[in-house]
Amino acid sequence: MRRATVLGALAALAVALTAACAPSVPGSSQPTGGSGAPAEAGRLTIGTTADVVNYNPLVGNSRTDSWVTSLMYPHLTQMDGAGKRVPYLATEWSYSDDGKTATVKLRDDMKWSDGRPVTADDVVFSVTAVQKEKFGVVAGLITALDKAKAVSPTEVEFALSRPDGTFLDNVGFWLPIVPKHVFEKAPSVQKFANDSDWVSAGPFKLTKVERGQRYIMERVDDFGPGKPVIKEVVFRVFPDVNTEVLALRNGEIDLIGNVLPPATAAELKTDPKVKLQQIPSLGWAHLQYNTKRKPLDDVRVRRALAHAVDYEAIRKIALKGYAKSSNSSVLTPSLPDYADLAAKEYAFDPEQSKKLLAEAGVSNLSLNMIYDQADPNIARWAPMVRDAAKKAGITIKLQGLERNTYLDKTTKRDFDIYAGSWAVMDNPPANLGLAFKTGGFINYAQVSDPKLDDLIDQGQRALTQEEAKKPIQEAARIIHDQVYDNVLYVETFNIAHSTKWTGFKPMPSELLSILNPLSLAAAKPAG
Amino acid sequence: MRFIGIRLARGLLTLWFAVTVTFFLVRLLPGDPVLAVADPNMTEELRQKLLADFGLDQPLGVQYLNYLGQLLQGNLGMSFRQSVPVTTVLMERLPWTLILTISAMVVTIALGIPLGVLAATRAKGWMDRVIQLTGVTAQSLFVPSVGIFLMYVLGVWLGWFPIGGAVDLDATGFAATLSMLHHLVLPCLSLVLIQLGGYVLTMRTTLIDALGEDYVSLAKAKGVKPGKVVWKHALRNALLPTTTIAGLQLGTLVGGAVLTETIYAYPGIGRAVFEAVGQLDFPVLQGAFVLLAAAVVVANLLTDVAYGILDPRVRTS
Numbered sequence: 086m087r088r089a090t091v092l093g094a095l096a097a098l099a100v101a102l103t104a105a106c107a108p109s110v111p112g113s114s115q116p117t118g119g120s121g122a123p124a125e126a127g128r129l130t131i132g133t134t135a136d137v138v139n140y141n142p143l144v145g146n147s148r149t150d151s152w153v154t155s156l157m158y159p160h161l162t163q164m165d166g167a168g169k170r171v172p173y174l175a176t177e178w179s180y181s182d183d184g185k186t187a188t189v190k191l192r193d194d195m196k197w198s199d200g201r202p203v204t205a206d207d208v209v210f211s212v213t214a215v216q217k218e219k220f221g222v223v224a225g226l227i228t229a230l231d232k233a234k235a236v237s238p239t240e241v242e243f244a245l246s247r248p249d250g251t252f253l254d255n256v257g258f259w260l261p262i263v264p265k266h267v268f269e270k271a272p273s274v275q276k277f278a279n280d281s282d283w284v285s286a287g288p289f290k291l292t293k294v295e296r297g298q299r300y301i302m303e304r305v306d307d308f309g310p311g312k313p314v315i316k317e318v319v320f321r322v323f324p325d326v327n328t329e330v331l332a333l334r335n336g337e338i339d340l341i342g343n344v345l346p347p348a349t350a351a352e353l354k355t356d357p358k359v360k361l362q363q364i365p366s367l368g369w370a371h372l373q374y375n376t377k378r379k380p381l382d383d384v385r386v387r388r389a390l391a392h393a394v395d396y397e398a399i400r401k402i403a404l405k406g407y408a409k410s411s412n413s414s415v416l417t418p419s420l421p422d423y424a425d426l427a428a429k430e431y432a433f434d435p436e437q438s439k440k441l442l443a444e445a446g447v448s449n450l451s452l453n454m455i456y457d458q459a460d461p462n463i464a465r466w467a468p469m470v471r472d473a474a475k476k477a478g479i480t481i482k483l484q485g486l487e488r489n490t491y492l493d494k495t496t497k498r499d500f501d502i503y504a505g506s507w508a509v510m511d512n513p514p515a516n517l518g519l520a521f522k523t524g525g526f527i528n529y530a531q532v533s534d535p536k537l538d539d540l541i542d543q544g545q546r547a548l549t550q551e552e553a554k555k556p557i558q559e560a561a562r563i564i565h566d567q568v569y570d571n572v573l574y575v576e577t578f579n580i581a582h583s584t585k586w587t588g589f590k591p592m593p594s595e596l597l598s599i600l601n602p603l604s605l606a607a608a609k610p611a612g
Numbered sequence: 613m614r615f616i617g618i619r620l621a622r623g624l625l626t627l628w629f630a631v632t633v634t635f636f637l638v639r640l641l642p643g644d645p646v647l648a649v650a651d652p653n654m655t656e657e658l659r660q661k662l663l664a665d666f667g668l669d670q671p672l673g674v675q676y677l678n679y680l681g682q683l684l685q686g687n688l689g690m691s692f693r694q695s696v697p698v699t700t701v702l703m704e705r706l707p708w709t710l711i712l713t714i715s716a717m718v719v720t721i722a723l724g725i726p727l728g729v730l731a732a733t734r735a736k737g738w739m740d741r742v743i744q745l746t747g748v749t750a751q752s753l754f755v756p757s758v759g760i761f762l763m764y765v766l767g768v769w770l771g772w773f774p775i776g777g778a779v780d781l782d783a784t785g786f787a788a789t790l791s792m793l794h795h796l797v798l799p800c801l802s803l804v805l806i807q808l809g810g811y812v813l814t815m816r817t818t819l820i821d822a823l824g825e826d827y828v829s830l831a832k833a834k835g836v837k838p839g840k841v842v843w844k845h846a847l848r849n850a851l852l853p854t855t856t857i858a859g860l861q862l863g864t865l866v867g868g869a870v871l872t873e874t875i876y877a878y879p880g881i882g883r884a885v886f887e888a889v890g891q892l893d894f895p896v897l898q899g900a901f902v903l904l905a906a907a908v909v910v911a912n913l914l915t916d917v918a919y920g921i922l923d924p925r926v927r928t929s
Contacts, residue, residue, distance in 0.1 A: 138693045276695060278694065488890065
């Protein structure tokens with residue numbers, strides 16, 4: 086009796102607290118928003134984890150910014166499921182025989198939201214602004230560009246200072262096209278905030294922003310590649326994936342933009358209201374060894390480390406099986422046109438490690454390993470790397486760092502082992518150049534190998550993929566044999582959406598995923 | 613008048629101190645703000661240009677003086693990341709933080725005082741124990757865990773409340789107000805939970821003390837009704853420490869708001885602070901802290917004044 090009274094009092098207290106917080110809770114107990122009601126069937130609500138930081142697509146480099154801005158500003162090309170470039174604003178693209186001129190033809194039915202047509206002038210303006218002011222991702226990718234010129238309203242010619250077979254892929258994939266007549270009024274394109282009165286040309290236009298809450302985008306009826314089915318796309322801001330999952334299960338959102346952590350995906354798999362789409366990653370998770378530090382400058386030591394990782398266990402346990410082996414190669418199965426079928430993964434073999442270390446005359450090897458502690462996958466496998474290495478007699482000290490500290494140490498190359506992942510490696514010749522050529526921007530391992538430099542150069546000069554394949558595969562073999570990079574796996578991304586929707590066009594990477602412009606333009610209610 | 617003047621001067625000193633500490637503290641954050649803005653692909657030339665744009669190429673002392681000068685003119689600077697004035701960034705967020713913190717404070721006081729009285733008048737009884745235990749437990753809860761728990765149980769399971777956000781997209785007019793309150797419940801509840809214990813326990817202790825005072829015995833002896841003795845005689849005296857707590861708790865409330873707003877995707881200043889830390893957006897961080905420090909200083913000033921009204925002895929001391 087007494088206990089019952091206590092419990093009753095506690096319950097009453099809880100109710101009182103809840104009620105007191107909201108003097109007038111609405112009568113309806115139905116969770117609102119989302120796409121539940123028929124009147125809202127034309128609205129797709131997407132969960133994102135950050136506000137749009139910069140509306141200038143040439144500057145904004147975060148994934149979450151791109152999700153919104155890529156619906157507003159077209160790119161020349163998109164990618165299909167196998168990583169091949171497909172037309173978007175561009176219909177055709179090619180190089181001249183000497184490789185020093187690149188030509189792109191544009192579709193003629195794209196319009197800016199103020200009614201003006203999207204023309205070659207806009208493309209020339211966008212690329213020239215980046216070239217002149219040197220900012221954003223694209224600046225580092227167009228070093229071969231001499232001058233861009235509009236030949237006609239639907240044709241652009243890029244004069245290159247050297248043959249560069251990566252140029253069109255890079256520009257097509259990474260450069261957002263902005264309206265010249267709006268952006269040219271800013272004294273500096275880089276500093277132009279573009280935070281209101283947007284003039285855009287994607288399948289949806291941004292009509293309303295409630296910072297910290299949501300971004301509302303309306304359908305563009307005369308969108309060139311075809312009128313989108315969905316009337317309205319709303320991005321809602323959440324603090325993290327966990328909260329997004331609650332909102333998806335609650336019917337408040339229809340799609341989670343962010344990739345699900347493998348454990349969450351495994352949990353959601355059985356939810357009948359949720360569909361998981363599997364999307365290949367364009368990047369890979371890896372360990373890089375600082376080749377400028379002793380004894381990591383000795384390839385035998387690096388090989389010993391490569392043999393001291395239990396790759397399969399990492400994929401099965403930490404990634405719950407949502408990962409593929411890349412056979413220790415930087416040419417991953419996500420880009421089948423380049424992948425090297427002969428590559429073989431380093432075997433987990435502590436005895437072999439010990440032997441290699443003895444050969445190198447190294448004993449009591451102790452190294453630090455830095456990683457971003459906020460990355461849920463790496464936080465799970467970092468201890469596995471440490472424990473496996475211990476079996477080979479190698480001590481690895483884990484340093485899980487706050488993100489900015491981690492980035493800082495990475496740029497300063499202040500580590501023995503770097504654990505991380507590349508997000509988007511869309512074009513091997515270009516990417517290998519940045520990551521493994523002497524002095525490359527993201528050459529974290531500080532590789533400096535003249536033969537490798539030469540092969541990557543050959544790959545970049547090649548004007549077709551067929552021609553680039555041989556030197557690039559050869560380069561990848563050197564990277565594998567010298568352990569300039571130790572690729573652990575290629576993640577299979579899980580993207581969750583409500584079963585109420587269908588028709589998405591998945592593209593590789595978290596950047597494009599199923600919320601790329603062509604996919605959202607094609608999405609429709611199920612049934 | 614002199615009393616208020618001294619308090620005001622102290623408030624300004626506190627504010628200057630907060631500004632200074634914040635200024636140097638954000639610059640101690642590891643990492644490179646330029647790197648957080650641009651991508652690591654940038655050239656050294658661009659890096660230098662950005663540093664100069666942000667004024668970060670100047671010696672620290674010069675940066676500090678420039679900042680103080682700017683601040684005196686009411687200019688909080690430009691956000692590194694968003695290329696818009698910090699004032700704009702903060703003003704968009706301020707109303708939400710005010711709604712959340714004020715409602716949490718009102719609810720906490722409205723519940724804390726009666727519960728404290730209830731516990732004190734039934735000291736050592738079972739009701740007292742339950743209230744104390746609940747108060748202490750709630751106080752030691754970790755906001756993010758509470759947040760996820762409440763959203764899961766009351767949001768997903770029971771479907772009573774929305775998951776995060778501040779107001780429904782389609783709600784207009786009166787419906788928008790209702791929707792706002794609907795979204796406010798869970799974040800408000802979380803803040804109330806972690807704060808309530810402090811009020812209840814202080815109220816309880818001071819009231820028990822007050823109830824043992826001679827004037828209470830005298831009132832009882834005169835035949836004043838027990839309820840009146842508690843609510844009219846003892847409570848007014850016992851309220852003094854609680855007033856102090858209210859002032860002090862505002863600091864905790866503001867801190868709690870950062871976590872609460874983040875977990876519930878509530879679009880207030882706390883969330884802006886959380887985002888700005890990750891982006892190393894110094895001007896936004898500084899601006900937010902100046903604003904929050906000012907709020908705490910003002911609240912303390914009001915507490916002091918209220919104290920003076922409640923207890924005339926303070927004015928003369």
